[in-house]
Amino acid sequence: MKTLGQFPSAGSGQVFGGCYVSELLIPVLTEVETAFLHYKDDPAFQQELHDLLRDFAGRPTPITEVKHLSKEIGCTVILKREDLLHGGAHKTNNVLGQALLAKRMGKTALIAETGAGQHGVATAMAGALFNIPTKIFMGAKDIERQHTNVQRMKLFGSEVIAVSSGSESLKDAINDALRYWTAHSKETYYVFGTVAGPHPFPSLVAHFQRVIGDEARAQCLTQYGKLPHTVCACVGGGSNAIGIFKAFIDDTDVELVGVEPAGEGIETGKHGVALGMGRPGSLHGSYSYCLQDEDGQILEAHSISAGLDYPGVGPEHSFLKDSKRARYVSVTDDEAVAAFLMLTKKEGIIPALESSHAIAAAKKIGSSLKKDDILLINLSGRGDKDIDHVQRYLQSHTSIPSI
Numbered sequence: 572m573k574t575l576g577q578f579p580s581a582g583s584g585q586v587f588g589g590c591y592v593s594e595l596l597i598p599v600l601t602e603v604e605t606a607f608l609h610y611k612d613d614p615a616f617q618q619e620l621h622d623l624l625r626d627f628a629g630r631p632t633p634i635t636e637v638k639h640l641s642k643e644i645g646c647t648v649i650l651k652r653e654d655l656l657h658g659g660a661h662k663t664n665n666v667l668g669q670a671l672l673a674k675r676m677g678k679t680a681l682i683a684e685t686g687a688g689q690h691g692v693a694t695a696m697a698g699a700l701f702n703i704p705t706k707i708f709m710g711a712k713d714i715e716r717q718h719t720n721v722q723r724m725k726l727f728g729s730e731v732i733a734v735s736s737g738s739e740s741l742k743d744a745i746n747d748a749l750r751y752w753t754a755h756s757k758e759t760y761y762v763f764g765t766v767a768g769p770h771p772f773p774s775l776v777a778h779f780q781r782v783i784g785d786e787a788r789a790q791c792l793t794q795y796g797k798l799p800h801t802v803c804a805c806v807g808g809g810s811n812a813i814g815i816f817k818a819f820i821d822d823t824d825v826e827l828v829g830v831e832p833a834g835e836g837i838e839t840g841k842h843g844v845a846l847g848m849g850r851p852g853s854l855h856g857s858y859s860y861c862l863q864d865e866d867g868q869i870l871e872a873h874s875i876s877a878g879l880d881y882p883g884v885g886p887e888h889s890f891l892k893d894s895k896r897a898r899y900v901s902v903t904d905d906e907a908v909a910a911f912l913m914l915t916k917k918e919g920i921i922p923a924l925e926s927s928h929a930i931a932a933a934k935k936i937g938s939s940l941k942k943d944d945i946l947l948i949n950l951s952g953r954g955d956k957d958i959d960h961v962q963r964y965l966q967s968h969t970s971i972p973s974i
């Protein structure tokens with residue numbers, strides 16, 4: 572393996588990332604790395620991906636200045652509208668890039684893991700578009716909980732494989748997908764869902780998501796004549812955050828803030844604050860911050876938003892945290908729901924519960940900004956999928972704070 576997947580931290584001296592998997596997977600991961608390094612700079616590949624993102628997915632997505640929230644906070648709040656992307660979230664950028672890579676590699680089948688079903692649906696959509704047989708690995712418990720997403724995957728023509736090992740959720744779905752891949756790597760490509768997992772996935776997924784930040788940076792310069800003061804995004808595995816951060820990493824005056832799910836509250840232990848409360852350790856083939864007990868057993872994450880419910884985080888975020896290039900805060904389920912309601916009522920935009928975490932954090936991180944300072948928030952997805960969930964939450968939680 573080359574050093575592309577290593578994120579040495581200036582802060583702690585730790586090297587995050589890597590490729591800690593069974594020997595049997597190394598050849599196919601190397602094959603993916605080689606193809607990725609070749610095609611990412613190949614003009615024909617770039618053109619085909621660009622056309623797909625424009626004509627199928629609807630890029631570029633706009634940026635929107637939200638007036639009510641700007642007035643409330645006292646700075647200029649701008650949303651990057653990934654909620655308007657086909658499929659309803661940023662995940663489409665990643666699956667189109669990887670499906671195209673799979674096609675170029677001559678692979679004739681796709682597999683993917685999914686927890687809540689959002690990455691499964693996105694991959695199933697790409698499978699339908701490219702006419703490639705697709706299998707989605709999903710925990711048996713998650714299949715029960717996420718019925719409509721399972722229906723969607725099947726309508727797209729994918730096979731949904733129930734995983735009944737371990738806790739029957741995302742962690743086990745990833746393990747089973749990796750195991751299946753080991754046995755079928757000749758014809759199969761594994762579409763990984765976020766900037767975690769073994770190298771080269773963290774670098775590869777970040778590459779396909781950086782279109783978010785590249786567009787937003789250019790849009791800020793064209794429409795406002797300057798760069799944002801602060802860029803903010805929610806962090807599950809970390810792909811939408813890395814996607815928007817990447818374009819600003821060398822703009823050292825631009826502050827980068829990631830928002831993790833504090834769930835029912837950090838003191839309750841029921842949260843998903845991997846960077847804020849976790850320790851570096853090994854999870855799904857890479858070394859990164861993750862939630863674990865004293866013996867190194869991985870703990871379950873808790874969040875109202877299924878998409879942030881992951882006990883780890885991508886290695887590049889671990890690097891950005893330790894090197895202090897980015898900082899990470901957290902917001903609770905209550906705060907995220909309050910932000911969901913506020914954005915819907917006051918701005919006419921229904922945000923995904925995941926993205927609502929970034930909205931909720933705006934008040935905390937934007938209060939020191941001046942009126943003309945831009946706070947750029949990545950609105951990673953739309954919230955239609957969350958309406959029933961929020962209604963049920965409101966029935967059992969009567970004291971949602973107002974934002």
Ligand SMILES: *Cc1c(COP(=O)(O)O)cnc(C)c1O
Nearest residue numbers: 807808809810811878925951952
């Ligand atoms: C899946 C998802 C996330 C979390 O994943 P990241 O890899 O952290 O971006 C965030 N927002 C939405 C809308 C999602 O669907």
